[in-house]
Amino acid sequence: MVQCDECEKRAVYFDSVTKVKFCGPHFSAWFEKGVAATIEKYHMICPGDKIAVGLSGGKDSTVLLTVLAKLNPDAELIPITVDEGIANYRDDTILAAVRLCERLGLEDKLISFTDICGKTLDELLEKSPEQACSVCGTLRRRALNLAAREAGANKIATGHCMDDEAQSVLMNYLRGDVTRVMESYQTDSDKVFLPRIKPLCRQTERATVAYGLVNHLLTDLPECPYTKYALRAGVRSGLGILEYRNPGTMHNIVTGQEKLLAKLGPLKGEVTKMGRCEVCGEPTSHRLCAACTLIEKMG
Amino acid sequence: MVKVHLPDGTQTTTEAGTIEEILLRLNLNPYEILITRDNELLLADDFVNETDEIHATSIVHGG
Ligand code: SF4
Ligand SMILES: [Zn+2]
Ligand SMILES: [Zn+2]
Numbered sequence: 001m002v003q004c005d006e007c008e009k010r011a012v013y014f015d016s017v018t019k020v021k022f023c024g025p026h027f028s029a030w031f032e033k034g035v036a037a038t039i040e041k042y043h044m045i046c047p048g049d050k051i052a053v054g055l056s057g058g059k060d061s062t063v064l065l066t067v068l069a070k071l072n073p074d075a076e077l078i079p080i081t082v083d084e085g086i087a088n089y090r091d092d093t094i095l096a097a098v099r100l101c102e103r104l105g106l107e108d109k110l111i112s113f114t115d116i117c118g119k120t121l122d123e124l125l126e127k128s129p130e131q132a133c134s135v136c137g138t139l140r141r142r143a144l145n146l147a148a149r150e151a152g153a154n155k156i157a158t159g160h161c162m163d164d165e166a167q168s169v170l171m172n173y174l175r176g177d178v179t180r181v182m183e184s185y186q187t188d189s190d191k192v193f194l195p196r197i198k199p200l201c202r203q204t205e206r207a208t209v210a211y212g213l214v215n216h217l218l219t220d221l222p223e224c225p226y227t228k229y230a231l232r233a234g235v236r237s238g239l240g241i242l243e244y245r246n247p248g249t250m251h252n253i254v255t256g257q258e259k260l261l262a263k264l265g266p267l268k269g270e271v272t273k274m275g276r277c278e279v280c281g282e283p284t285s286h287r288l289c290a291a292c293t294l295i296e297k298m299g
Numbered sequence: 300m301v302k303v304h305l306p307d308g309t310q311t312t313t314e315a316g317t318i319e320e321i322l323l324r325l326n327l328n329p330y331e332i333l334i335t336r337d338n339e340l341l342l343a344d345d346f347v348n349e350t351d352e353i354h355a356t357s358i359v360h361g362g
Contacts, residue, residue, distance in 0.1 A: 002342055002344065002345070010339075011342060012339060012340035012341070012342070013340060013342070014342050014343065014344075024340075058360055059358070059360065060360065205358045205359075205360075206331075206333065206358050208358075209333055209358040213333060213335060213340055213356060214340060216338065218356070220308075222308075236359065237328070237331075240359075241328060243330045244328055244329055244331075
């Protein structure tokens with residue numbers, strides 16, 4: 001039996017970067033301390049905040065809501081679950097989300113794609129399933145913003161973890177999208193959009209899911225039928241292999257990016273002025289916002 | 300043989316070995332898979348016996 005580095009119990013988690021082995025309780029404490037440090041470092045939560053928490057019912061958001069409820073007993077948390085309308089997948093995850101909220105004594109707010117555009121994701125994708133994740137992402141952002149504002153939240157928390165961040169950084173470079181690379185940390189759109197926080201952004205996906213398993217938060221759920229069209233599938237599996245061979249790769253990508261942006265300083269030149277979407281009134285720098293453009297295009 | 304419940308809901312069997320050996324044998328990336336036995340997480344170096352039944356959870360999600 002391999003022992004925990006901090007007590008005599010059996011180790012259940014090995015952090016391949018720091019080479020520390022943890023038993024269940026010590027791992028949970030270490031994980032929570034890490035999230036608390038991230039929240040503090042980036043001043044993510046202030047007293048009196050009303051935080052809308054995107055809760056898909058999947059692994060990351062389940063861990064996010066559980067840890068936020070534990071770390072911030074005074075903050076007002078408003079879980080929001082978006083029902084995209086994906087047959088044979090979403091019903092089970094929504095049930096998991098509702099159950100989690102019941103356990104935590106929170107009320108889950110539901111909003112569906114049908115509420116915001118009259119169609120389910122399945123209906124929208126009838127002719128072009130390969131666009132699933134970009135359509136889904138754009139409309140989910142819209143739904144989350146809308147529900148959060150309606151609930152009177154002043155911030156939105158999402159379950160993105162370090163792996164998601166590292167993938168995004170890499171994808172911007174792979175597309176040669178320098179503007180995106182620079183904007184990712186330096187946008188003043190916080191003034192018009194609800195600010196977003198990602199309290200798990202310095203936790204690996206592996207540690208996040210391990211936390212869910214150690215604390216028995218996760219149930220077996222079906223996989224989204226559109227996963228095969230996910231834009232980042234290739235980047236993700238490539239990065240996963242690098243992380244296995246060279247632990248710390250994700251961390252290096254994310255912190256390297258942060259250092260680069262700090263060196264560059266604030267964006268120079270003209271700042272695009274935000275206007276309002278002609279259809280829905282959401283902030284945008286174009287005539288129509290991304291969601292309305294999409295809805296128009298998809299008929 | 301070790302019985303393995305795979306993330307996609309299917310099952311397979313394999314010879315005894317460490318978690319890391321088993322995952323590599325099944326062509327799975329050990330970084331992306333967490334293994335539990337009787338609801339307890341196992342380490343990559345933990346040994347799994349012929350009569351064991353283990354459960355693989357993928358850390359990967361869509362989007
Ligand atoms: S895999 Fe793509 S389509 Fe499925 S829920 Fe995630 S983003 Fe939406
Ligand atoms: Zn311990
Ligand atoms: Zn609009």
